[in-house]
Amino acid sequence: MLINRARWQLIEYFPTQLKSLFSSRIVILLTILVGDSGVGKTSLLVQFDQGKFIPGSFSATVGIGFTNKVVTVDNVKVRLQIWDTAGQERFRSVTHAYYRDAHALLLLYDITNKSSFDNIRAWLTEIHEYAQSDVVIMLLGNKADMSSVRAIRREEGERLAREHSVPFMETSAKTGVNVELAFTAVANDLKHRAVQHPSQPTFQIHQYIEAQKEKSSCCSYF
């Protein structure tokens, strides 16, 4: 049981108790967005939550904030509680405190910004230091709509993800490409880990993502 730092909610969530979580009436999965300042974490969350992109001047997140969003996984309603963290170094100690309770971490870089990609290894080191060992991690190369000025090829993102055995996709908070898929893939992975039957094959998040991409009609960034 954890009383969250914002003090207005009492939530039961421990990654190691996913099974009991899924047998309870409301399933709350804590997902955290991390990555350098300016990679698009807030924009990704706004696109997922409200289906819109607010262009204009960039205002850096201060500290941490969260949004609740309900998704359905195999007829089970899952509330994703998504925490948007500040990418700036000065807030790092605040955000570390939240890693421990995370079921999933979406780690973003900006495909037009090489240093945000180069810093992914350091982010992964921090995640392994502060998060639970069974946390679901997904690497996202955001701003895929800006591929004409890209600094990082998609293959480089794929290679890095393979190296760290994490799923990967490019997203655009502006156009919405792959935004919903990123969150639903994580929710599906967590759900299947929780209610895995021994007779069933293990859920493969990479295969799930590829299958969903094939179903999608808007595949220009895949």
Ligand SMILES: Nc1nc2c(ncn2[C@@H]2O[C@H](COP(=O)(O)OP(=O)(O)OP(=O)(O)O)[C@@H](O)[C@H]2O)c(=O)[nH]1
């Ligand atoms: N073209 C394009 N611009 C984007 C995209 N995502 C974010 N941006 C822009 O990038 C800038 C930074 O976006 P934010 O969402 O504020 O970045 P952040 O990662 O939350 O930054 P911090 O709060 O400092 O950690 C803003 O000007 C956004 O409009 C995208 O997918 N495409």
